[in-house]
Amino acid sequence: MALATETGPRARTARFGDLEINADIARAIDDLGYMTPTPVQQRAIPILQRGRDLLAQAQTGTGKTAAFAIPILERVMPGAKRPQALVVVPTRELAVQVTREFGGLGKYRHSREVAIYGGVSYSPQDRALQRGVGVVIGTPGRLLDHIERGTLDLQAIEIVILDEGDRLLDMGFAPDVRRLLRRCPKDRQTALFSATLPWEVRDLAQQFTRQAESLAIDPDRQNIETVEQLYIEVLEKDKVRALEELLGRYEFDQVLVFRHTKRGVDNLVRQLKQRGRKVEALHGDLSQRERERTLDAFRRGEIPILVATNVAARGLHIEDISHVVNYDIPEDPDTFTHRIGRTGRMGRPGVAVTFVGEWDFDRFDELREKAGVPFRREVLELYAG
């Protein structure tokens, strides 16, 4: 990776892609195996490094946590007694996850951070706060409890992050978040990250940020550009054989196949199983538990092929999907974008194959135009000669 540490008497910095960041953090990034900054990191880090407020539209999976953790870690004094940075999150799971990311990125900075959330005893949190931490990551209710009890002091806070702002508001935390922000010094820096920007989120940003810069990252849109797009003209009746041919032709880790209907999914799974393939179905008729079990097995690589309806197209984060197959053509360009967004994550190469059946030409033309990316046509052996 491009990581040339600069030498010199001043603070040591190093490059992370186009970004200039603290050398100790760059070393930790290297250990974590991040090769280049993601788009949200590329855009948010310089803004936060300049001390500006920020309203960022970015979903989980875009690398948003490191986008705020890196500039915070650069700023927090190692060995700080009172917290200098506050990250407010909607759930305890997110608190734990964000704290872990700070731990990983800050390991050569000797940074100290603590996760503060409800449903567990106060004493370990009290002890950590007493010992002194630079960064506090917590859910609103428990953070306020600590303030009331006098165990959390926000007077030295220099930067506040509201993470997953839309979820904070959906979960009814708006009054708590407002209360927390009023407890922080007025001259602090504030950044709000949110997957969506409904008016309530904008309102919160309006009220608690000053001349905020804003940016929006659409993860699926961003992926579409790193994914190689192929299309194959195939008669409806030949699609199973076409899929078999593709499975034989490409080396793949994990392939996600999309169909319109639950019945279509079940049919295809049955046919592939008959042909000896390891494959499972994912759709809305399965119980939550069944779905999770299937997804886990797919994530672990035990099942190489998953056939799904669109329920699987949103929010799924699996790193190794090398191929997405639109077995049935997507209903509209948005569905297409979301389906394709499952592959090529984090800049990894991915291939998306769209089957264009005998009735799909008009829809495919529209889709191709709206997607605005090049499609390459592939011809099946099946039809050769």
Ligand code: AMP
């Ligand atoms: P997040 O959107 O913050 O939940 O991050 C999603 C995942 O991407 C996490 O597992 C991070 O560890 C990982 N990640 C963050 N930044 C990068 C990067 N620049 N390159 C590769 N992976 C990253």
